[in-house]
Amino acid sequence: MTEYTVWLFLDPECPICQNYTLPLREMHEEYAGRGVVFRGIYTSPVIKKSEIKAFHKKYKLPFPGEIDKNYTLANRWDATVTPEVVVTSPIGEVLYRGAIDNWYYALGKNRPEPTENYLKNVLDAILAGTPIPKRRTEAIGCLINR
Numbered sequence: 001m002t003e004y005t006v007w008l009f010l011d012p013e014c015p016i017c018q019n020y021t022l023p024l025r026e027m028h029e030e031y032a033g034r035g036v037v038f039r040g041i042y043t044s045p046v047i048k049k050s051e052i053k054a055f056h057k058k059y060k061l062p063f064p065g066e067i068d069k070n071y072t073l074a075n076r077w078d079a080t081v082t083p084e085v086v087v088t089s090p091i092g093e094v095l096y097r098g099a100i101d102n103w104y105y106a107l108g109k110n111r112p113e114p115t116e117n118y119l120k121n122v123l124d125a126i127l128a129g130t131p132i133p134k135r136r137t138e139a140i141g142c143l144i145n146r
Contacts, residue, residue, distance in 0.1 A: 002090045004126055006031075006038045006119070009074060010065070011082040012047070012055035014142035019110075020083050020100055021059035028062050031123050040065035043074045043082070043144045071146055081141035085119055087126075096122040098137030106140060 008024065010017045028038050040063055042052050052065040068074055077086040077097060087096040101114035118137050125132045 002035055003037050004035060004090065004095070004123075005088045006036060006123075007041055007073065007077065007079075007086040007088065008038060008063075009041050009043060009068075009079045009082050009084045009086075009144065010055075011042065011044055011142055011144075012051055013044075014082045016104060016141045017083045018059065020103075021061060023100065023103075024083075025060060025062060027120060027123070030120075031127075032062070034127060036123055036127075038063035041068045041073050041079075042066065043068045043071055043079070045145075071144070074144055074146070079139075080144055081139050082144060083141050084139035087119070087122055095126065095132055096135055098134075099139040102137075104140040 032038065040052070040056070040061060042065060047067060049067065052067070055061070056065050077094060079086065083100060085098065085100055086094060089095055098118060100119045102111070102116045102118070103114040104110045118134055121133050
């Protein structure tokens with residue numbers, strides 16, 4: 001099966017990341033097994049595998065989490081905040097980069113619920129074989145400190 005990858009740049013200390021754990025769990029349930037793989041990427045230079053494991057356990061995140069040593073993945077896709085998402089094709093082409101949705105519109109400012117679900121729309125388009133509605137949005141979150 002052809003697999004698309006959702007690279008989720010996360011940080012256990014970021015309150016916005018914590019708030020997104022339920023929507024991410026729900027999206028994983030909906031799309032995993034349908035040709036979409038989710039990977040949690042942690043860029044903090046001081047994070048330990050045990051902290052990632054504890055974060056995934058506490059928030060019941062069903063996808064793997066890994067440390068981005070030397071910011072290799074963050075640099076490859078120019079990820080600047082957490083949470084930020086990059087969706088790649090099976091050959092590594094970036095199909096989408098940016099926010100999960102528009103729930104947050106500024107640091108510390110969010111809507112009661114999102115009105116645009118960017119990541120979900122991208123995954124639906126990919127699986128339907130239709131054009132991706134937006135290929136880039138601005139992610140709002142905690143800065144990745146390089």
